[in-house]
Amino acid sequence: MESRIALLLLVSAILVTSGCLNGEDPETPEGELDQPEPDESVEEEDDEDSETSDAENGEDVRQIVIEGGEHYFDSDNVEVEQGETVEIVFANTGDMQHDLRIPDLDEGTEVISSGERDSFEVTFDEEGEYDFECSVSGHAEQGMEGTITVR
Ligand SMILES: [Cu+2]
Structure with missing residues (x-):
């Protein structure tokens, strides 16, 4: 035993x-x-690198950052060349939920919360003026609108 x-x-x-x-x-x-901390920062750097390389690969993609809050966009007249593809980044610097949409092209960001960012790529094939706005009820009327001029 x-x-x-x-x-x-x-x-x-x-x-x-x-x-x-x-x-x-x-x-x-x-x-x-x-160990994970450096890994995470490496991953973040990788993300940034890949974004950069994406932009480098698509040489025509210019990033246009537009900030907005109650109730304005910091750029209300953006100029784009005809045929140019741009990535429009909307940064919500306000306290409420907002988005940035181009109704004529049916393109835009999601409705995002305070502090968030969203983006979309769009190609402007035709010259002209394209209005953009926040589609949240009443916000465009209160000033969240602008124009993209394509020439
Ligand atoms: Cu809004």
């Missing part, structure tokens, strides 16, 4: 030891935390 108990103890000791070894990673949170 004693030898069996000793064997059990030995086996348990091995299990516990190997368990400890396996558990060492979670038990050293510093090492765990140190």
Whole structure:
């Protein structure tokens, strides 16, 4: 019996030891935390890189950032060349939900919350003036509108 108990103890000791070894990673949170943090920043950098390279690949895609809040857009007259493809980025700097839409082209961002950004790509094939607006009820009338001039 004693030898069996000793064997059990030995086996348990091995299990516990190997368990400890396996558990060492979670038990050293510093090492765990140190590793993911750089990983995350690397991923973010990768995202930025890929966005940059996307823009570089599509040389014609110019990014136009328009900020908006209650109840305005910071750019209300944007100029674009005919045939140009642009990425329109709307940054909601207000407190309410807003979007940025070009009704004539049926293009636009989602309705986004305070502090969020959304974007869409659009190609302006024809010259002219294209109105954009916030489609949330009443916001265009209160000033969330502008014009994109294509020439
Ligand atoms: Cu709005």
